[in-house]
Structures are given as structure tokens and as C-alpha cells.
Amino acid sequence: MRTRLKTALLGTGFVGRVHLENLRRIGQVDVTALGTADPDQAHKLAAEFGIGRVETDYRRILEDREIDAVHICTPNSFHAAIASDALLAGKHVLCEKPLATSAEAARQLVALAAEKKLRNCTCHNLRFYPLVQQMRRMRESGELGEILVVQGTYSQDWLFLDTDWNWRLDSKENGPSRTMADIGSHWCDMAEHVTGLRITSLCADLQTFHKMRKQPKSPIETFAGKLLTAEDYHEVPIDTEDFGAMVFRMGDRTRGGFTASQVSAGRKNRLNLEVYGSKAGVAWDGERPNELWIGKRNAPNQTLLKDPSLLEPQARCYADLPGGHAEGYADTFKQVFRRFYQSIEDPGAEPEYPQFADGLRQLTVVESELESSRTHAWVEVPKS
Ligand SMILES: NC(=O)c1ccc[n+]([C@@H]2O[C@H](COP(=O)([O-])OP(=O)(O)OC[C@H]3O[C@@H](n4cnc5c(N)ncnc54)[C@H](O)[C@@H]3O)[C@@H](O)[C@H]2O)c1
Numbered sequence: 001m002r003t004r005l006k007t008a009l010l011g012t013g014f015v016g017r018v019h020l021e022n023l024r025r026i027g028q029v030d031v032t033a034l035g036t037a038d039p040d041q042a043h044k045l046a047a048e049f050g051i052g053r054v055e056t057d058y059r060r061i062l063e064d065r066e067i068d069a070v071h072i073c074t075p076n077s078f079h080a081a082i083a084s085d086a087l088l089a090g091k092h093v094l095c096e097k098p099l100a101t102s103a104e105a106a107r108q109l110v111a112l113a114a115e116k117k118l119r120n121c122t123c124h125n126l127r128f129y130p131l132v133q134q135m136r137r138m139r140e141s142g143e144l145g146e147i148l149v150v151q152g153t154y155s156q157d158w159l160f161l162d163t164d165w166n167w168r169l170d171s172k173e174n175g176p177s178r179t180m181a182d183i184g185s186h187w188c189d190m191a192e193h194v195t196g197l198r199i200t201s202l203c204a205d206l207q208t209f210h211k212m213r214k215q216p217k218s219p220i221e222t223f224a225g226k227l228l229t230a231e232d233y234h235e236v237p238i239d240t241e242d243f244g245a246m247v248f249r250m251g252d253r254t255r256g257g258f259t260a261s262q263v264s265a266g267r268k269n270r271l272n273l274e275v276y277g278s279k280a281g282v283a284w285d286g287e288r289p290n291e292l293w294i295g296k297r298n299a300p301n302q303t304l305l306k307d308p309s310l311l312e313p314q315a316r317c318y319a320d321l322p323g324g325h326a327e328g329y330a331d332t333f334k335q336v337f338r339r340f341y342q343s344i345e346d347p348g349a350e351p352e353y354p355q356f357a358d359g360l361r362q363l364t365v366v367e368s369e370l371e372s373s374r375t376h377a378w379v380e381v382p383k384s
Pocket residue numbers: 010011012013014015016035036037038041058073074075076078096097098123124125167182221222
């Protein structure tokens with residue numbers, strides 16, 4: 001009989017619920033406490049999921065010696081302090097992206113986790129779609145050849161109107177980059193993971209279309225802004241980007257281009273990654289995650305439908321359902337959590353999930369993008 005691990009969820013909003021639901025889908029973990037800044041929201045969640053404890057001060061939860069790990073699902077500005085306190089309290093930490101609001105804060109967390117010898121994960125979950133792993137394994141087995149071109153976009157429209165609002169629009173809660181840190185970091189993590197290459201230099205151009213936005217007079221839930229009316233707002237200046245574009249180099253020969261947008265009408269959550277090698281190309285779209293386009297110069301192109309029996313052997317363990325049964329966004333969290341808790345159970349195991357070092361890596365890229373856009377110049381991305 002396996003010992004059950006105990007965990008706590010800190011932050012009970014949009015992604016907190018996604019974490020809770022997917023923690024329920026893996027065998028060896030019980031969620032025993034919720035930490036929140038919104039007790040009404042948390043008590044509803046606790047009642048629904050049969051969780052006996054809600055705290056408005058996460059430090060009370062960290063004092064509980066029975067709790068092995070915490071999930072940090074709060075707004076970005078709280079991540080570094082909570083992660084640091086959790087590591088100092090001896091907890092393994094799974095933190096949402098971006099890991100912190102600066103690369104320096106993330107660097108300190110990487111060092112602290114290493115010093116305390118505790119498991120640490122940054123939730124770049126999107127790399128765990130089965131067909132994203134298929135792209136990675138096709139590259140590793142040499143099917144794509146030398147990687148020449150990497151391109152794509154991450155486009156959304158939920159902040160399209162100047163009346164759309166979320167804490168992400170307040171740089172004090174969000175950090176200095178919005179679109180590039182919030183969704184661009186997922187794309188860059190995926191591009192580096194699939195290609196096995198690093199973005200070594202970049203030239204970025206960021207734009208804030210809505211320099212003023214209408215903030216609701218009372219707090220609203222993430223993605224719920226469409227329900228408000230005109231008299232519920234006041235005007236505030238915005239200092240983070242709605243859109244970012246960059247061209248980049250991955251070493252001497254590989255070249256790429258990428259855009260990220262939160263104001264592209266009709267694009268709900270389109271993460272598109274295309275990787276072109278000297279033998280073949282692959283393209284994947286997060287709005288159709290169970291299909292992979294495979295492109296050939298001298299043969300018909302193919303569309304691979306997700307089916308574990310047709311995936312590269314190393315990619316099969318990321319697909320839990322047979323062909324024809326779709327796997328999506330929620331499943332990527334399950335795949336991360338399963339590997340994170342397995343690594344807690346087996347202290348000798350290699351961590352097979354994105355760690356704090358990967359969160360630091362993406363904040364280093366984000367800071368390079370901010371610098372490049374500010375100076376109108378190419379920037380060498382530090383190795384981090
Ligand atoms: N990996 C992904 O796919 C993904 C998707 C969405 C959000 N996220 C990340 O998750 C985080 C949360 O985003 P969200 O959309 O769920 O936000 P949200 O506003 O829906 O939820 C935030 C929650 O944090 C709570 N909170 C605020 N301060 C707190 C504190 N000091 N202690 C405890 N709880 C506190 C709030 O009460 C709320 O429950 C962000 O960092 C975001 O980047 C990741």
C-alpha cells in the first residue's frame with residue numbers, strides 16, 4: 001500500500017480549481033487545506049470537494065507538519081514570497097508560471113530549492129500534450145533533421161476590449177510584462193522543449209493598444225469581465241503590453257519568429273507552434289490538440305490523430321486514452337502532477353517535469369524581450 005501524500009492549494013480561482021480537479025485524478029495525493037484571499041470562493045470549493053480546512057493566511061498552512069507539498073495558484077506577485085516561505089518550511093513546491101516577477105527572484109528560488117533539496121516545479125504544463133511530446137520525440141529520433149525554422153503564435157481575445165479587466169492588467173500584481181510573461185512564456189518553453197535548443201538572442205517589439213482601461217469598481221473573477229455594464233468602471237492607465245512580436249536566433253543556424261497577443265478578436269486560446277527541419281516539418285495548434293500536421297517536401301503531408309499506438313514509444317506515456325478519445329488542457333496538469341508526486345515518493349528519481357530552473361529560464365527570456373523592445377535593439381539572452 002502506498003503512503004498517501006498531503007498537499008495544500010494556495011489560490012482558489014480559475015487555475016486553482018483546475019489544479020484541484022486534476023489532483024483528484026492522480027492516485028496518491030490528498031488535498032487537505034486551501035489558502036485563499038477570497039474565503040467565500042474557497043469555502044464553496046472546500047464544500048464541493050470535501051476539504052476540511054480553509055485559511056486566509058497561507059503561513060498557517062505551512063506550519064502544518066503533515067503537509068508534504070503546496071501548489072501556488074495566486075496572482076504572480078505573490079509567487080516568490082510564498083514559494084520561498086514554503087521551501088523554508090520544508091514543503092515541496094509546485095508553482096504556477098511565471099515563477100516570479102523578476103529573473104533575480106526566480107534565481108533565488110532555484111538556489112533555495114537546491115539548498116533545501118526539495119522538489120520544485122514551474123507549471124509549464126502545456127508541453128505535456130501528447131502530440132507536443134510527439135514533436136519532441138520526432139526531433140530527438142532525427143525524423144525532422146536539423147532544425148532550421150521555428151515559428152508560431154499564442155493569441156487570445158479575452159482582453160480585447162478596454163472594458164475587459166483582470167488583476168493581470170495591474171503591473172503591481174502581475175509584474176512588468178503581461179502578454180509575454182503570461183502566455184509568451186508557455187510558447188517559448190514549448191519551443192525550447194520541443195527543439196532541445198535555447199533562444200540565444202532576440203529582437204522584440206511590444207505594444208500596449210489600450211493605454212487606458214476601464215477597471216471594474218469591485219473585483220471580478222478571471223475571464224468573467226464580459227458580464228459588467230458601463231457604470232461599474234473607472235479609468236486607469238496601463239503599463240504592460242497587449243501584444244508582443246519577436247524574431248530570434250537559436251544558436252548559429254536556427255532562426256525563428258513569434259507573436260503573442262491578448263487582443264486578437266476571435267482567437268480564444270490559439271497556441272500554434274511550427275518546427276521545420278531539414279527532413280520534415282511539424283505544426284500543432286492548441287485549439288485542435290489531438291491533431292499533428294507533418295509536412296514533407298517530396299511526399300504527401302500527413303495529419304496524425306492522437307493515438308498512443310501511433311506515437312513514438314517515448315511519447316506514449318503522455319497519452320492515457322486510446323485513439324479517438326480526445327485529451328486536452330486538463331490532462332496536461334494531470335501529467336505534470338503525476339510526475340511531480342512520483343518524484344516526491346522516489347527521492348532518487350530524475351524530475352521529468354519543468355522545474356524552477358525552467359521558470360527562471362523563461363523569466364530570463366521575458367526580461368530580454370522587455371530590454372529589446374525598450375532599446376529597439378537585438379539582445380543576447382543570458383544563459384540563466
Ligand atoms: N498553467 C496555466 O495554464 C495557467 C492558466 C491560468 C493561470 N495560470 C497562473 O495561475 C496563477 C493564478 O491565475 P488565475 O487565473 O487562477 O487567477 P485568479 O484571479 O482566478 O485566482 C487567483 C486566486 O489567488 C487568491 N489569492 C490572492 N492572493 C493570495 C494570497 N496572498 N494567498 C492565497 N491566495 C491568494 C485569490 O483569492 C484567488 O483565489 C497566475 O500566476 C497565472 O499566471 C496558469
